Amino acid sequence: MNCYPAPSPLSCRISTAAMANVWDDLDLLLDSPSSLTVTSTTRGTIKEKAGFKAAEDVVALRKAIEGIGTTEKTLVEVLTGRSISQRQLICKAYQEAANRTLVDDLKGDTHGDFEDLLVALVTPPPLFDCHEVIRAIKGPGTTEETLTEIFASRSNKQIKALSDAYLAETGRLMTHDLKSEVSGDYATTLLILAEGKRDESTNVDPAKAKADAKALYEAGEKKWGTDESKFIDILCHRSVPQLRQTLVEYKALSNKTLQESIEREMSGNLEDLLVAIVKCVKSVPAYLAERLFKSTKGVGTTESVLTRIMVGRSEMDMLDIRAEFKKLFGCSLYSTIKSETAGSYGQALLKLCGEDD
CATH class of the missing domain: 1.10.220.10 (Annexin)
Structure with a gap:
């Protein structure tokens, strides 16, 4: 966790009325779409790049990584300016050209939160979720907050893809590992969600x-x-x-x-x-907007939450998350990220956010 300068007290205020309204007002609930049932890329901030050529991006990335020092600006521009599917094509072309994986080279030439964000960008979403679950349950103690966010906010399809990725990565059933790490009624609830069988x-x-x-x-x-x-x-x-x-x-x-x-x-x-x-x-976007706000308020910033949500939702419903953030907290997500993060990591997050509201 890094500590960045805290925002001005006037820059972001929790609107109690707005907070109550978004969770208590059920009038429009029955007719509004849900991210748990509708898969769409129309509400994302990251789109496919027109005229995309993986080979050209590979040349730019290799030059940025292999030169004296790392040109972080190029890494940000390329990797936040392509869709998930385009980034996977870049990874494939990179390995063919360099005989090394892009992930390994990013890990070798960048560090900290910036490295984590770049690796997240080039990791297929189900595998990224898989790595987040593994990180949450390994070592002493379990990060229930991460498990709660992931399994409450993912659709059946996303959970099944995560489960398949977990089995391929570890050779074990995800539910088996979760069962050994959580207990009581929390475990019962989490394990039902982890089956991905909601009606x-x-x-x-x-x-x-x-x-x-x-x-x-x-x-x-x-x-x-x-x-x-x-x-x-x-x-x-x-x-x-x-x-x-x-x-x-x-x-x-x-x-x-x-x-x-x-x-x-x-x-x-x-x-x-x-x-x-x-x-x-x-509302999944409102829930995730609240998670983003809580990750940035107080002393220091929880970068792992910022990275997970900003990367994971950039192509899905980031526009809706931004709208809910503004409605709930009276300031834009963009301005909050700008005041709470720094350097290339902050610049990459701002690219994923899109624009100031």
Whole structure:
């Protein structure tokens, strides 16, 4: 973790009203698209480069890496200016030309957060997620915050691709390794999500939504103690459209949001994970915008979170994340990154962010 100058107190303010509104206002929820069910590149900031020629980019990258000193500006311009698929073609052409992998050369010539970001850019997304999961569970202790973010915000398709990459990389089942690292109801919830089997039906059963809302109310607010298993079952298995209807029914029944009830009834990692699921059912971009803000506030900056989200979402929904960030915190993501990061690492993040809002 690096410490960069803290932003001016006036540069970013948490809007309590906006924060409450984005998580509590369910009026538009049923008709809005979800990143968990709709895969699109139209809301990304990184697009395919017209007239792309992998061989030309390889020449530029080799010159930047192999000369005296490393031309970091070239690395940033090339690798943040190409789509994920184009970067994979560059990696292939680079290995054929240099007889070395681009990843190895980047690791040899750059360091720290900048190296991590460049390596993330040239790593296929499922493999990058795989490496993040491995990093979260290896060594003493487990970084539950990372596991919560990844498994709450990824679609079935992304989780299955991650699981396949994990098996290819380690020779072991991801669920097997997770089981040995987490415990209790948190483990139960995480392992269900890690199977990537959430119902993907687009049909909504209003009667079932009412029944689920009633079951959740009776398992939590209306009960002495909490039946966590009911929350886990419903939140991990129902489709996103079905859960959105359930959230509406729950508020009508209890006069509270389900998130508020979870925060009242639970604690620790399980609370964090169930709240993250509810937030992602409502809006993955808003959830990730909140994660980005929390990674930059306070003393120092959590670069691993910044890198993971900025690289991972740059081609998917970064425009929506930027919009939610501005709505929630009253300042732009671009200006926040600019004030909290420095050097080539900061410049690369700004390229992935796109523009100032």
